[in-house]
Amino acid sequence: AQKITQTQPGMFVQEKEAVTLDCTYDTSDQSYGLFWYKQPSSGEMIFLIYQGSYDEQNATEGRYSLNFQKARKSANLVISASQLGDSAMYFCAMRGSVGSNFGNEKLTFGTGTRLTIIP
């Protein structure tokens, strides 16, 4: 079974500062993918960034980067130069290897971190 743990229910960060959102995971799969989604107050789920377990480099997408530490089973999201529009819920999620077990295609979500950017 897969499990995602996000230990920070809420965070407050000053505008323009960098912020790190924690995510640890547990899985017995050798290959897997880690995703971060943003959910603003309007409710939609927005895909931010992806990291594969065999990717040698940490993923980056604009102001988002993923600090992937495989041995520690952590996949923290780093947002640089935070903006007021970054205020939202952030979810870490994992997908297992597909192979012949299509059930692993599903995402397992953490409980989320509510990020509030202070002007």
Next chain:
Amino acid sequence: NAGVTQTPKFRILKIGQSMTLQCAQDMNHNYMYWYRQDPGMGLKLIYYSVGAGITDKGEVPNGYNVSRSTTEDFPLRLELAAPSQTSVYFCASSSTGSPLGYSNQPQHFGDGTRLSIL
């Protein structure tokens, strides 16, 4: 750019009523999913489908049914609505990605259906 379309956006049901939440995607994705999100929580998988005619249960399937007669549509049926089913429901889809290993294809989500059972 329609992506994943969910209808309705809001609905109030009385206990014991039934309804169908509609979900359609125009990206030709094989995989489709239904999640529910309770207040302050993450998403929990209700049902998923890997292609037309193939569905399977997720974490919390009780009280729901699905069908997948076409690639595009994946409706979620609530029979005998109960207050515990008050939630926000999200439909999502993704492409197959690599069949031999992990998939880097993100799931694309609809805007959600906010359902209240009174």
